[in-house]
Amino acid sequence: MQFHKYQGTGNDFVMIDDRARAFDETDHALIAQLCHRRFGIGADGLILLRNKPDFDFEMVYFNADGRPSSMCGNGGRCTVAFAKYLGLIGETTHFLAVDGPHDARVENDGTVRLKMIDVNAPIEAEIGEDDVFLHTGSPHHIHFLDPEEHPALTEFDVYGAGHDIRHDQAYDPAGTNVNFVEVPVDPAHAWPVRTYERGVENETLSCGTGVTAVALAASQRGAVSPVRLQTMGGELEVSFEHRSDGGFANVWLSGPAVRVFGGEV
Numbered sequence: 225m226q227f228h229k230y231q232g233t234g235n236d237f238v239m240i241d242d243r244a245r246a247f248d249e250t251d252h253a254l255i256a257q258l259c260h261r262r263f264g265i266g267a268d269g270l271i272l273l274r275n276k277p278d279f280d281f282e283m284v285y286f287n288a289d290g291r292p293s294s295m296c297g298n299g300g301r302c303t304v305a306f307a308k309y310l311g312l313i314g315e316t317t318h319f320l321a322v323d324g325p326h327d328a329r330v331e332n333d334g335t336v337r338l339k340m341i342d343v344n345a346p347i348e349a350e351i352g353e354d355d356v357f358l359h360t361g362s363p364h365h366i367h368f369l370d371p372e373e374h375p376a377l378t379e380f381d382v383y384g385a386g387h388d389i390r391h392d393q394a395y396d397p398a399g400t401n402v403n404f405v406e407v408p409v410d411p412a413h414a415w416p417v418r419t420y421e422r423g424v425e426n427e428t429l430s431c432g433t434g435v436t437a438v439a440l441a442a443s444q445r446g447a448v449s450p451v452r453l454q455t456m457g458g459e460l461e462v463s464f465e466h467r468s469d470g471g472f473a474n475v476w477l478s479g480p481a482v483r484v485f486g487g488e489v
């Protein structure tokens with residue numbers, strides 16, 4: 225089986241051209257093994273690119289635990305770069321993912337801009353005062369660090385605190401992804417974010433639906449579109465418009481999406 229390895233700001237994926245429908249998507253043990261960092265290729269998730277009538281392609285996403293999950297923003301941007309690499313698309317595309325249709329554009333410098341679903345207004349999370357919850361295609365709990373209570377984000381225990389919130393009964397049974405955010409001195413500066421991902425069950429270097437949720441939540445704290453987000457794996461940008469009901473429309477996630485290598489297993 226041929227595979228390609230992609231990364232978007234360090235969120236990495238095994239990418240498989242499955243237009244021939246040869247891959248058994250019910251084999252969760254195989255997917256987890258391919259994603260394993262010691263016994264496999266190593267990745268935060270695996271993505272199948274498949275044919276889909278009326279669309280350029282379909283993106284089918286699995287977390288590193290081998291299970292299908294909700295939308296992956298960085299994975300979506302990498303799938304668009306992969307479709308371009310395969311010669312399936314030009315600069316623009318219209319494709320289907322688990323949360324519905326998406327438009328995307330590949331810029332001359334390789335930046336992939338992905339249109340995300342419209343998002344409802346942030347809701348106060350039950351867990352703490354500086355916490356909100358948003359669904360940007362995937363569920364995201366966001367915790368804004370209080371500088372008087374916490375060390376800098378670089379020193380923060382993302383695994384420990386993320387694991388606890390991910391398993392909090394408020395999010396039973398599906399669980400949630402968890403983002404920790406340092407509020408910059410000037411909201412026009414990049415917002416530092418670290419994310420604990422459900423289905424990877426660990427911190428990843430970046431999460432596309434996560435930074436999208438953070439940018440929208442940060443707009444309630446002075447951030448203005450486009451918002452820059454500093455992840456552990458690089459910078460992403462999110463632009464959006466406010467809806468009159470407190471939600472968000474025309475939400476775009478932009479950043480690099482890079483083919484790292486390919487091979488056969």
Ligand SMILES: N[C@@H](CCC[C@H](N)C(=O)O)C(=O)O
Nearest residue numbers: 293296297298362431432433
């Ligand atoms: N890394 C992704 C999110 C992938 C899905 C997530 N782990 C979940 O199960 O909700 C992104 O870039 O959005």
